[in-house]
Amino acid sequence: MSKKAFQFIAVLLIAIFVLAGCGGESSSNGGNSGGDAPAEITYASTSDAAGLSPIDTNDSVSSNVTYQIYETLFTQDPQTLESKPLLAKSYETPDENTWVIKLREGIKFHDGTPFNAEAVKYTFDQIRDPERAAPRASLLAPIESVEVKDEYTVVIKTKEPYGPMLAALSHTNAAIVSPKADKEGDINKNPVGTGPFKFVEWVEGDHITLERNEDYWKDPAALEKVTFKVVPEVSTAISMLETGEVQFIDALPSDQLPRIENINGVKVQKSPGTRVSYLGFNMEKAPFNELEFRKAVAYGVDQEAYVNQLNGLGTFSESIIGPKVFGYNEKAEEAGYAFDKEKAKQIVEENGYGDEEINLLVANRASYMKMAEIVQAQLTEIGLNVQIETMEWATFLETGRKGDYEMTFLGWSNSTADGSELLYPNLHSDNIGSSNFSRYSNPEFDKLVEESRQTVDQEVRKEKLHEANVMAIKDAVWVIMEHGTVTAAYDESVENLVVDPTGQWSLYNVSRK
Structure with a gap:
């Protein structure tokens, strides 16, 4: 080979390597070119928001x-x-x-x-x-x-x-x-706050888009764009996480956990949380306002068996106030109605509770649907005729607040991790028609909860909360399905994502590498 030919080939090879280095790279983690860290994140939710005003929503x-x-x-x-x-x-x-x-x-x-x-x-x-x-x-x-x-x-x-x-x-x-x-205007549709992200658009049933607030009073967020994508089927959301179409999901379903943990490039967070999930009754309707009926259901539901198949994503407890919530006392565990199928059958037969069809209203979320299927089967075994009715999330919330149901499943994230802010909004008679879906009214219970709020002595507060908790457990106001484990799965490119015990997460400190 001549010296000139060798020089030509050498120059050509260098040019090829330079062009390759400058060429765009496709990325399943956010669509950025040039190898830059993606400045956006997409979160998948199985339900759309009910609204965007903190005053007017509560979900x-x-x-x-x-x-x-x-x-x-x-x-x-x-x-x-x-x-x-x-x-x-x-x-x-x-x-x-x-x-x-x-x-x-x-x-x-x-x-x-x-x-x-x-x-x-x-x-x-x-x-x-x-x-x-x-x-x-x-x-x-x-x-x-x-x-x-x-x-x-x-x-x-x-x-x-x-x-x-x-x-x-x-x-x-x-x-x-x-x-x-x-x-x-309508801040339920066009929210305006002071936070690190600003509202861009809401295409109902599809997505909500936010953008970085460049004038934020602290340093601007690392992420430029945040998309909340509505993906009704959780299996589809997991597939989208796997392919990189979304980078973050939370509230992981237990039956899908092994699949999620085996996805390459995806990290999983799990930790005990403050959330409680329960089966509730409309206490303004018969026979749900009868303690004997509620006891029959409480005896007939095997919550421990339900929790055991959650792959570690839940804690069994008879207490309404959970172990991670202020006011919890382990002695409350003794007040519940432990699973006893024969006792449940006896109560149903003696009172003729199996004669009428019971409507079990369920929001179309994977966790509640799973609870409904298991509980329906268990209550059928004790002689109750339970039929499931499903409903879209926002409509479900409105229906529940109005009391247009008989039995339903709900959860409470307890964003304050305080027992008073669990018992007061959910079970105090002041809140019938708003957050007291069960429409429970008990003056003695109300007084205890009020006393737990009307003092700054934390030891007195604990005592009052324990008394109120035991009273509600004995009244069988709820059948506690589980105290939740906080979970999230996210692409390995996502950094500094922290989900606290209440299940809340802020994207302010989150970045993509």
Whole structure:
């Protein structure tokens, strides 16, 4: 070979390598070219949000979205669950009924209007307004007044001492909204907060898109775009995680866990959580308002067998207040009605409960559908005639609040990890028609729960919560199916994703490598 030919071939090879290095690379992890880290993430949910206003919604699907858009005065440490300032800068309690909260300055809502004391007062007054009928009005029920001391100071007066105040002000449904946006538009469709992500669009039944808030009061988020994709079939969502069409799913179904854990390039998080899932009764209808009927169901449902097939994604407990929730006392476990098929059969036969058809209303979510199929079979064995009716999530929530059902499955994430904020919204008679789906009304129980809220002595609070918990267990208000395990599966390119025990997660610190 001549020297010139050799030089020509050498130059040609170098050119080929250079071109190869400059060429675009396809990626199943986000579609970026040039090897750059993807600046977006897609999360798959089996249900669409019910709405995008923290004031007007009260479900985990909606709060997953609103948690990225809005912010609260306080937030909970994801590890300790202790409350610490967020939009608030500091607070003091000059007396047990007064909370003086100093706010951070210079923060703006996504519409450019200022975050200040007036915005806090407006938001809290809206939550407390009976005409608005906020589903989590119970969070602020003890508040007597919210006053503006100056532009960045709010003074909250309570009727009685309120032990869970900081936990309540850390709750996603106590997030601060733009007064201008709420007055002039519909924040349930076009949300406006102060958070790290701004709303872009909502194509109902398909997706919700958010974009990075470049003017965020802290450093802007690493992610430029967040998509909440509605994927009704969980098996499809898992396939999309496998192919890279989505990068994050949570609330993993137990029967799919082995499949998920075997996907190359996917990481799985599992840890004990605060969520409780239960079978509930409409106590304003017969025979569900009869203790004997509820005891028959409680005896007839084998929750431990249900939990045993969850692949470690649940904890068996007869207690309504779970082990990860403030107020739990293991002695409460003794108050429940342990599985006893023969005793259940006897109660059904003696009272003729098997003569009528029972409607079991179920939201079209994988976990509830699985519970329904198992429980239907178990109740059939004790002589009850149970028929399942399924319903889309948002419609299900509306139906349940109205009391248009007989028996149903529900869960409570307990975003505050506080027993008072489990028992009060779900079982206190104040909240029939909103968050008390069971429509349970018991003055003695109500009094105990109120006492657990009306003191800042945490030991007294624990005692009252335990008494109330035992009373509700003996009343068989719920059949506890499981205390949940917090789970998530995500592409290995996703970094700094933390799901706390309440099941909440923020995408602010998340990046893609």
